[in-house]
Amino acid sequence: MASGAKGARGTLYRGREGMWSWVAQRVTGVLVFFFLFAHVLDTALVRVSPHTYDQVIGTYKNPIVNLLEVGLVGAVMFHAFNGLRLIAVDFWSKGPKYQRQLLWIVVGVWAVLMIGFLEPMMQHTFHEWFGW
Structure with missing residues (x-):
């Protein structure tokens, strides 16, 4: 065990909110990228074969894809709000001092x-698919 790391378990890095917001920013960015990639591909089908495009779009009309859409909205919103927080931390002189509070505002x-x-x-979703 390294000196100064007495009793520590795992890595020496003890990231807190800043680390988790960094991870969440990257993960949401990748998720949005893959959605946009898939969206461009399926939309391009309309020029190749309108019938195939209609079939692909038809496969999206189910509760699972609806839940994925909710996740997409959540990812885009978090990525956008956390991005504004990062801009404030980088360009506002007091940003680094208040980065933790800004993160909790973003989460709220x-x-x-x-x-x-x-x-x-x-x-x-529930009305259309389950009659609730």
């Missing part, structure tokens, strides 16, 4: 908006 705003978004989106 994201959670409130997601709760507001979930109800109509899930109501549509």
Whole structure:
């Protein structure tokens, strides 16, 4: 065990909110990228074969894809709000001092908006697919 790491388990790095926001920013960015890639591909089908395009779009009309859409909205919103927080941390002289508080504001705003978004989106899903 290294000196100064007495009793420490795992790695010496003890990242907190900053580390997790860094990870979440990268993960949400990758998820949005893959969605956009798939979206460009399936939209390009309309020029190649409109019938195939209609079939592909038809496969998206199910509750699982609806849940993925909710996840996409959550990823885009978090990525955007956390990106604004990162801009504030980088360009505001007091940003680094308040980065942790800014992150909790981002998480709070994201959670409130997601709760507001979930109800109509899930109501549509459950009504259309399950008759609730």
